[in-house]
Amino acid sequence: MISADHLERQLRTIIDGNRILPPQPSIPVKITVFPENEQQIGELVKWATKDRITLLPLGGGTYIFPGIEDLHVAISLTKMNHKIEHVSEDLIATVPAGMTFKEVQADLSSHGQMIPLDQPGKHVSTIGGIVSANVSGPSRHRYGTARDWVIETRLINADGEAVKSGAKVVKNVSGYDLNKLYIGARGTLGILTHISFKLAPIPESTVTFRSCYNSLTDAYALTHLIRREYLDIEKMVIIKGKWTPGKAKHWWVLIEISGSENGLKPQIEHLSKLHDQVEVRRWNITSKEDSQHFWNVACNREKSDDSVPKEDIWEVRMVLPKRELLPFLVDLSILGEMDASFNILPTSGICTIGIAGKESTVTDTLNSIIKEVKVKKGWVEFVKMPPDSNFERWPILPPSFPWMQKIKREFDPNNIFAPGTFIGGI
Amino acid sequence: MAIDSILISKLHSLLGENRVITHLDELIVFECDGLTLHKQMPDAVVLPKTTEEVSEIIKLCQTNHTPFLARGSGTGLSGGAIAAEGGVIIQMSLMNQILKIDYEDEIAVVQPGVINLNLTNEASPDGYHFAPDPSSQKACSIGGNVAENAGGPHTLKYGVTANHVLGLTVVMPSGDIVELGGKIEEFTGYDLVGVFVGSEGTLGITTEITVKLTRNPEGVKTFLATYNTINDASNTVSKIIESGIIPAAMELIDNLIIQAIESHLKAGFPTKADAILLIEIDGVKSTLTEEAKRIESICLSQNAVNFQEAETMEERDLLWRGRKEAIGALGKVTPAFYTNDGVIPRSKLPEILEFDLEIGKKYGLEVAHICHAGDGNIHPIILYNPDNKNEIEHAIKISEAILKKCIELGGALTGEHGIGTEKLSSLGIMYSDNDQNQMLKLRKVFNPTGLLNPGKIFPEGAKCGESRINQTINKGGWI
Numbered sequence: 036m037i038s039a040d041h042l043e044r045q046l047r048t049i050i051d052g053n054r055i056l057p058p059q060p061s062i063p064v065k066i067t068v069f070p071e072n073e074q075q076i077g078e079l080v081k082w083a084t085k086d087r088i089t090l091l092p093l094g095g096g097t098y099i100f101p102g103i104e105d106l107h108v109a110i111s112l113t114k115m116n117h118k119i120e121h122v123s124e125d126l127i128a129t130v131p132a133g134m135t136f137k138e139v140q141a142d143l144s145s146h147g148q149m150i151p152l153d154q155p156g157k158h159v160s161t162i163g164g165i166v167s168a169n170v171s172g173p174s175r176h177r178y179g180t181a182r183d184w185v186i187e188t189r190l191i192n193a194d195g196e197a198v199k200s201g202a203k204v205v206k207n208v209s210g211y212d213l214n215k216l217y218i219g220a221r222g223t224l225g226i227l228t229h230i231s232f233k234l235a236p237i238p239e240s241t242v243t244f245r246s247c248y249n250s251l252t253d254a255y256a257l258t259h260l261i262r263r264e265y266l267d268i269e270k271m272v273i274i275k276g277k278w279t280p281g282k283a284k285h286w287w288v289l290i291e292i293s294g295s296e297n298g299l300k301p302q303i304e305h306l307s308k309l310h311d312q313v314e315v316r317r318w319n320i321t322s323k324e325d326s327q328h329f330w331n332v333a334c335n336r337e338k339s340d341d342s343v344p345k346e347d348i349w350e351v352r353m354v355l356p357k358r359e360l361l362p363f364l365v366d367l368s369i370l371g372e373m374d375a376s377f378n379i380l381p382t383s384g385i386c387t388i389g390i391a392g393k394e395s396t397v398t399d400t401l402n403s404i405i406k407e408v409k410v411k412k413g414w415v416e417f418v419k420m421p422p423d424s425n426f427e428r429w430p431i432l433p434p435s436f437p438w439m440q441k442i443k444r445e446f447d448p449n450n451i452f453a454p455g456t457f458i459g460g461i
Numbered sequence: 462m463a464i465d466s467i468l469i470s471k472l473h474s475l476l477g478e479n480r481v482i483t484h485l486d487e488l489i490v491f492e493c494d495g496l497t498l499h500k501q502m503p504d505a506v507v508l509p510k511t512t513e514e515v516s517e518i519i520k521l522c523q524t525n526h527t528p529f530l531a532r533g534s535g536t537g538l539s540g541g542a543i544a545a546e547g548g549v550i551i552q553m554s555l556m557n558q559i560l561k562i563d564y565e566d567e568i569a570v571v572q573p574g575v576i577n578l579n580l581t582n583e584a585s586p587d588g589y590h591f592a593p594d595p596s597s598q599k600a601c602s603i604g605g606n607v608a609e610n611a612g613g614p615h616t617l618k619y620g621v622t623a624n625h626v627l628g629l630t631v632v633m634p635s636g637d638i639v640e641l642g643g644k645i646e647e648f649t650g651y652d653l654v655g656v657f658v659g660s661e662g663t664l665g666i667t668t669e670i671t672v673k674l675t676r677n678p679e680g681v682k683t684f685l686a687t688y689n690t691i692n693d694a695s696n697t698v699s700k701i702i703e704s705g706i707i708p709a710a711m712e713l714i715d716n717l718i719i720q721a722i723e724s725h726l727k728a729g730f731p732t733k734a735d736a737i738l739l740i741e742i743d744g745v746k747s748t749l750t751e752e753a754k755r756i757e758s759i760c761l762s763q764n765a766v767n768f769q770e771a772e773t774m775e776e777r778d779l780l781w782r783g784r785k786e787a788i789g790a791l792g793k794v795t796p797a798f799y800t801n802d803g804v805i806p807r808s809k810l811p812e813i814l815e816f817d818l819e820i821g822k823k824y825g826l827e828v829a830h831i832c833h834a835g836d837g838n839i840h841p842i843i844l845y846n847p848d849n850k851n852e853i854e855h856a857i858k859i860s861e862a863i864l865k866k867c868i869e870l871g872g873a874l875t876g877e878h879g880i881g882t883e884k885l886s887s888l889g890i891m892y893s894d895n896d897q898n899q900m901l902k903l904r905k906v907f908n909p910t911g912l913l914n915p916g917k918i919f920p921e922g923a924k925c926g927e928s929r930i931n932q933t934i935n936k937g938g939w940i
Contacts (some may be wrong), residue, residue, distance in 0.1 A: 096883035124703040125806040125837075131916045147705055171647075181654055183624055192627040199892065203806040206621065206836040208610045208659050209891055209899040210918060215623070215655025224651075225546070237704030265679035265745045354645045358565040383646045384566075414649045431647055434640045434670040438633075438906070439651045445902045445920060 037088070039065040042107060045086065049078045055116065064091050069114040073189070073197045073228050079110060080226070081195035083451045092222035093136065094164025095154045103457050110226060114161060123148060127203055129187070129231040132163025144237060150180035151235040156335045163227045166337065169219030172334050173270035175287070176382045178235065181218045182412050188214050188230035190224075193447045203231050215421045216442070222453045223461055224446045238293030241269060243305055243326035245280065246288045246318035247309055251377075253314040254286040255361050260309050261290070264369040266302050269293045272333050275375025277389055280329035283376075285316065288330055347398060350419035351391045351404060357384040359411045366407075369400050387418060394424055405430045429458040468525040471505055472549075475517050480555075482506040485834065493548050494535045494542040495597075498799065498857075499882045502791040503521075503544035506532075508555045510669040512630060512638055515551060520636040522549055522681045525911060530914035533573060534607030538800055539881025541609060541661045545916030548557070551666060553604050559583055560669070567674050568627060568644055573667050574789070577611075580672075589674040592619035594940035595783045595877070607667050609707040612877035614710040614784065617835040618743070619675060622719070623658040625682030630669035644671050648851065648936040656903060661879050681709070681748035683777040686738040686760040687731050687767040691715055691830070695734035695810035697763040700767020700880045701740075702807055704759060706752060711835030712739040713810075715792070718787050719830050725790035728783025729776070731767065738765075738834065739784055743890045778922045787831050788842070790940040797847040799856045800840055801866050805872035807837040812868060813863075824855035833937050837866075838876035865890055880918045888920055 039057070046055050046068055054069040070076045072311055083090050091097065093109040112133025119139060120129040123146040130139050139162055143149055153172030154160055160170075166188075169182045178184070184433045187201035200213035217224055221229070235270045248254040254273050261268070270291040272278075292302050310318045321329060331337040355363060360379070364386060369375045376389035386402070407414050409431050417428045433439075436459055443450075443461045455461075464483075472481045482488060483505050493500045504527075509515045515531075522529040530547030535542050544550055557574035559666070564587055569580060572859065573712075581590040594608055594613035601611065605873055607629070619625075628642035640923040657664055688694040694701035694713055701711065714737050719730045730826045738760070742752050757768050764833040771777040791798050805813045814830060821828035821843070843859050845852040864874055868890050874880065879886060897919060904911075 084884045087538055114568070118505050124699045124807065124808045126586070127806065169647075171746055175646075179620075181623065182652060183620060184577065192899055193897075194895075196895045198896050200896070200899070202804070202871050202873040203871055204806055204837055204876070206612055206616065206804055206833070206876040208621075208877055209874040210897070211656060212610070212623065212659050213900060213903070215652045218652060218655070220651055236707070239705075263645075267745050267748060277827050294748050295751050296744070298745070301747040302745065356566050357646075358563070359845065381862050385646065412643055413645055416649060430785060433643075433648060433650055433654050436650060436655060438639065441906045442651055442903070444618075445906050448901075461650075 037065070037107060041087070043065045045082065046108070047090055048080060058109055059096060060386055062091070062093065062096055062099055062109055064103065064109040065344050066110055067093065067109040071115055071190060071224065072421045076191045076226055076228065077195035077197065080191055080193065080451070083108070083248045084193065084195070084449050087449070088303055088451065089454055090226070090451050091169065091456070092163070092226045094133065094167070094395060095157065095159030095166055097160045097336070098168040098170070098221070106453065109321065110227065112226075113161065115228070119143075121146065124237050126229060126234040126236070127186070128234055129229055130202060132161065132166075132227045132230055134162050136160050136162055136165055141390040143234060147237050149237050150184060150232050152181060153334055154315050154336065158336070162230055166218055166230055167220060167222050167227060173272040173330070173380060174269045175268055175380060180216055183228055184232050186233055188217055188227055189229040190217060191228060193227040193451065195448065197228065199230070200444065202445065207372055221457045223443060223454060223457045238269065239292050239295045240299055242299060243321045243329065244292070244310065245321050246328060246442055247282070247316045247406070248286040248288070248314065249316060251286050252361070254288050255381060256313045257288055259313070260312065262303065262382060262456055264307060264309065266292055267294050271276030271380070271382060272377040274333050274377060278333050278376055278378045280325070280332050289333055291326070291330070299440050306421055308416065309339050347421065348385055348421050349401070350394065350413060351390070351401065351416065352385070352387040352418050353404065353408050353415045355384045355408060355411050355413035357382065359413070360384050360386060363407060363411065369405070394421065454457065464524050466526060468527055469505060469523055472518065473503065475521070476507055476509065476514065480508040491495070491532065491535070492543065493717050494540060495538040496883055497541045498879065501545055502549065503550040506550045506552050507548070508552050510555050511630060515632045515668055516549055516638055516665055518549070519632055519634065522846070523634070523910065526596045528910065528915050531573070531608070531662050531692065533602030533608070534576070534597075534600050535937065536601040537605060537609055537879065537881065538881040539875065541879050541881035542605070543882065544681050545882050553602065556668060561783065562674070564589065564674070566644065567676070569674055570644075570670055570671050571603050572669060572670060573602060573607070575603045577601050577603055577606060583706075584674050585677065590677055592625055592764035593622045593670060593676040593913045596788065598785075601724070603670055603672070604667055605728045607658050607670055607878045608660070608662040609877065610890040612833065612838065614712055614833055617689065617705055617711055617719040617833065618709040621810050623655060624660050625675070626654055626670060629654055629657055629667050631665040631667055633665045634908045634910065640842060640910070640929045646738060654692040656685050659879075661881060661917050663904060663917055665913070678743035680749050681741060682749050683707050683741040683770070683771040683780060684753070684756065684802045685730070685769050685780060686740060686765040687734045687744065688736045688738070688764065689766055690764070690810050690813055691736040693764040694738050695814055695834065697738060697760055697885070698810055699808045700759045700763055701756060702835065704755065706742070706755060706758070708740050709743045710739070710741040710836060712784055713830065713832040713834035714784065714787065715830040717827060717829035721790040721794045722783040724793050725786060726783060727925045728779050730783060739780060746839050758911065770834060776912070783832050790841065791829070793854035795844040797845055799843040799845065799860060801843065801860050801863060802875045802878035803841070803872060804876040805837045805839065805867050807835070809872070810834060810839075811839060813839060813866060816866050817863055820859050826852060826855055826859060833876070836876065837872065861887065882916060885918070890920070
């Protein structure tokens with residue numbers, strides 16, 4: 036058993052004492068360090084390898100879950116140099132992994148550009164964390180995910196060396212694209228220090244439509260209709276419960292369309308007509324202030340005023356073939372229950388369900404979700420669960436899982452990077 | 462290397478004699494791909510029809526310590542589909558079925574030998590297409606597109622092959638058959654589909670591919686902007702991107718290529734222009750008119766002497782036919798040419814084009830340009846006489862200098878053709894030994910014996926404890 040005191044003494048030989056702090060309460064480590072450059076991270080990794088210390092790359096902590104076995108040292112990049120290298124005429128930016136998404140977007144927006152990913156949860160989410168967890172939200176309808184926008188990474192590998200993959204250009208097939216491997220790897224293959232992105236222009240203007248339905252099937256009817264029309268849709272989500280911007284018992288659809296002032300007008304008319312064609316309780320075009328609030332609630336950035344479950348214990352994210360998602364959800368017995376919340380990306384086949392309840396009362400429901408999703412060749416992740424739950428966080432292992440284990444062994448032979456925190460105990 | 466007669470006999474037993482090629486006069490077709498400078502004969506070519514047959518072939522090759530690789534249509538331009546160390550080519554052309562098209566899920570499941578354009582032709586009556594559109598799309602296979610992470614003119618807006626592949630059935634170099642990804646938008650765990658796409662057939666052999674289908678846009682507008690200097694044309698590219706417009710495609714073609722195209726099919730390109738930009742925008746119709754005006758204004762501000770829109774679909778098709786057949790048309794103006802593929806940040810386009818012309822002059826050879834300019838992906842084409850050894854050497858020197866310059870400008874060695882055998886020796890100018898070693902870890906996981914497609918991507922094999930893979934191609938073979 037290695038004590039925090041022992042770790043601190045060792046760490047002081049590598050890093051200044053004022054960059055070593057006790058961990059935040061929710062982070063399962065003994066101590067946190069804040070290196071100031073890649074060289075220090077490299078030294079930390081070499082030390083960890085030698086002394087069999089486990090490291091947890093840490094961003095804002097948004098996607099670090101309680102319940103994993105305690106690790107030794109969290110390495111936070113939040114106090115490294117925060118200089119963005121932005122070439123606006125190339126629509127490319129290189130960003131330190133420890134910068135918050137909010138800071139980066141604020142900087143890029145002054146040039147009318149953005150990283151077109153959704154910021155999850157609180158404003159502390161870092162770029163490195165978002166890429167490592169491959170977070171996505173309602174914008175993926177148009178923009179896809181991090182794998183569509185990351186063009187270069189720098190990572191400290193298990194040898195403590197800084198390695199580059201990719202280049203700061205929008206098209207590149209030189210060598211293996213290891214960026215794809217690091218995206219979504221949850222820090223289990225190394226410590227990302229810098230990430231370069233293709234950028235997207237911020238649309239000249241956007242408009243959000245909010246509509247409200249009695250049933251999921253009615254809400255889906257609108258999104259089905261829209262898929263067959265021509266509209267510049269930026270974001271789309273179906274929500275219920277804690278993710279709704281209003282009455283939590285109804286199903287809501289939020290849609291944002293974009294364009295120039297003139298180009299938007301006919302689209303607004305078109306989308307308005309589509310709303311009139313479905314069984315909608317009511318719909319409206321929201322004000323700019325409301326729109327911001329609604330999307331923040333839908334993306335977990337703010338709590339809804341009318342949130343029904345005060346403390347959801349379970350959040351289950353699932354991905355299914357697009358055609359399977361609606362019938363699957365309609366068959367779910369919890370659909371009608373008041374305390375279940377839903378966040379659905381209908382054009383991606385992705386749904387997150389929030390449920391409140393003790394494990395004994397929800398086990399059957401959760402097991403039936405896992406069983407059905409497995410049959411349909413989808414997958415499930417428990418985004419939130421009680422720390423002492425018996426459920427596996429990723430209960431469905433893909434057929435290629437043995438190859439993932441081999442990759443982990445090859446890229447992290449001493450198992451120092453966030454061991455046991457990823458799928459199947461990787 | 463001489464192939465083991467027992468292996469040939471076992472391949473005959475597995476596939477029948479008709480699907481095993483060993484005669485020299487038939488093998489010669491497989492001695493090179495689109496990169497004719499690099500040639501190496503395989504010892505045998507086999508034509509499987511099923512995933513299981515591929516698996517059995519691989520197991521036989523492994524047992525006999527014989528190199529093997531998959532090949533699609535052989536249209537690649539970096540030597541990726543040649544048997545660099547001899548051995549067996551697994552030719553995928555008999556696995557050419559579109560297995561499923563599902564418009565509700567917006568996916569298609571295809572075998573690797575399906576021709577790229579055939580999938581789009583199949584889906585287009587229902588309003589969909591397969592977005593990656595390399596210029597060879599009439600001939601190249603989707604399996605090849607996956608191996609090389611193929612691009613094309615419209616990747617500017619729609620992305621490269623990696624952005625359109627959801628799942629793969631792969632026969633590993635061990636012979637194991639594994640499903641990677643699936644028929645859904647996202648998978649858990651490491652993104653193995655992501656790293657397999659573009660791995661140049663060195664990690665496994667793909668036998669089934671699930672791709673995304675892309676909905677055809679409501680409206681399309683295609684423009685031809687004419688310039689008296691190539692510098693003005695290349696400056697326009699950055700200005701358009703910086704303005705926040707991402708066209709569907711933005712191609713730059715210089716005078717030499719224009720001349721070749723016009724002598725080939727009269728596509729309507731102005732033969733006196735120093736360069737033209739072929740620009741296409743697509744999307745919701747109501748947004749296009751305004752965008753078109755903005756593009757026209759930027760082109761004129763950058764000294765375009767003419768800006769015209771293709772008025773009919775026939776005109777548009779002819780312009781694109783001219784673009785896509787440009788390389789073939791070059792055969793009318795030169796006995797041989799060497800097509801290069803480099804990438805630079807878009808704003809460095811004027812600088813690299815000027816450099817290319819200068820370096821061409823230095824070595825006494827002409828360099829023509831056809832570029833996916835919006836992506837910063839350049840294709841300098843070096844014209845040379847294949848009977849003149851001096852010119853061959855100069856063509857190679859020019860190519861190396863251009864690539865080096867691309868890296869100096871912050872770019873990459875290849876945007877869509879791959880490293881193959883062509884750029885083995887250049888990989889080190891882009892990636893350090895540590896960078897390459899990190900990549901080689903991946904190869905070691907999937908291809909530990911190194912028998913799958915050896916002599917590709919990495920200059921030498923003696924890294925990460927791997928056995929050294931000899932590069933058998935030498936300059937004497939570059940004709």
